[in-house]
Amino acid sequence: MSTVLVWGTIGVYIAFALVIAFLSRNGKQNSMTGYFLGERKLNGFVSALSYSATTYSAFMLVGLAGLTYSGGIGAFGFEIIYFMGVSLVAIFGPRFWLVGKKYGYVTPSEMLGDRYESKWVAIITALASCLFLIPYSAVQLTGIGYLLQGVTNNAIPFTTGVVIATILALVFSYIAGIRSVAWTDSLQSLMMIITSTIVVILIINGLGGLGGFFHAIESSDPQALAVPGNGFFDFWTFLGLTLPWFFFSISNPQVSQRLFMPASLKSMRHMLLGFLIFGFIYTIVSVVWGFSASVLFPGLENADLATPMLLSSEHVPPLLGVIVMVGIMAAAISTIDSIMLTLSSIFSRDVFRNVKKDANDKQQLMVGKLVIPIIAILAFLFAQLQLDLIAVLSVSSSAGLIVVVPAIIGAFFWKKGTAAGVIVSVLVGSVLVFILEFFQLIPLGLKSGIWGIFVSAVLFIVISLLTNAPWGKADAFIGYVREQMKTRKMYR
């Protein structure tokens, strides 16, 4: 790809994104809820696009396409199971939203801390989020570095790519907090879905339409259309990969925090349905993308090269290829900036406020804003170091965060749940997942995520039964949700 074209497109993208970020500066950003939750007034359309952009990182067109390239249709199933898991928003969304408004929660860990009446619950779940998500952001940055370096034949060096992405993520979250993040996310996801769909249509046409496309896969590698296919996606691997992602929408704070933000439940509904439609199209596009690469460029040594190869091939017009490539960069940035914002709110609300008891809203906001660049620098340094440890933490992030799921379900549906149960299940669960990932252990053939959810669920239940539950709070919390759902005449 021409370096001038790449730089030019990056320049145009930055200019557009900055204008949108500045335009988004309405409303007050001088409070915690204003800055981190958009005053709980986000509309459905922006929420949907932003939710999509935050969820779908650079992983889709690089990682998922690569997974399809090497493992076939199982990659589609993997993403569809995740997709089905987003239905958890339909059950948990209204509950998060109702208690968020009632008790003024800003972060999911704050909610858990209050519900189980223990600041340690908040602190520990907050730190677990930081432990897994900062490395996850770092790996996204690394991905951008490699992508830019690869498609421009080293004209844009690795470090330059990483620096650009870090600065942009920082700027987008700084300008107006969640508002600028949400609006730049929306720009990115719209651009991405349109351009990548055009690319896929062009490629399918080039292969002789849908019939020709499937015929080409069937004749080059028929096993690619079934599972376990070439053996890549044997059942237990599939289950181990999909289970943590099934719970992603409630286990990962950068998306579960979104459940506090919509202006009304109707807006949340639009967010959910908008995301599902977006996600379904984008999933099919990414999988078709991977299959196209396997037909056009069989035998690549590294499957992650499938996308760069496709974008610089003669099947894609150069300008379109560059736009999609910048779009992939933007996709990584839109995931990182949301994570940065969420983690800084979590740090300030759940760690700082619990250490310095009398911290008022202004002080919390100031700490939150100070922490954003620190997280950005940490992610940047981790990306530069490219340590094995960072890669392990990133890969295990979805499996590591799954250990909070029993505590979240318990908060809304089990009055007997206790703080001790949460603390032990989260601590032991995340350490266990980390050890399994670090030493690459697969006891009984089951991957870390399966062990994570199983062990944390058992620990949560057993220890809760052995300790005293905060009955008063549990009754008030669950009772409020029930009463509100009734008076709002949901589910007639």
Place this chain on the structure above:
Amino acid sequence: MNQREKVWGLILLCFVFLGYLIPYTFLSNITKWYGSFLLWSILGIFVIIANYRLTKDWSDKE
């Protein structure tokens, strides 16, 4: 959980279960577009419809 959540939640769970079961049993030898690709696509659309129905009465009350 109320009645509608129970009913649709159960239906969604069935979709998930089928999403694991069918591709690894009945469709594991069907190496055509109308195998697992079609099944997962249909389940994906069913999930959208189920969510549409499940969230029907969410109001715009703030």
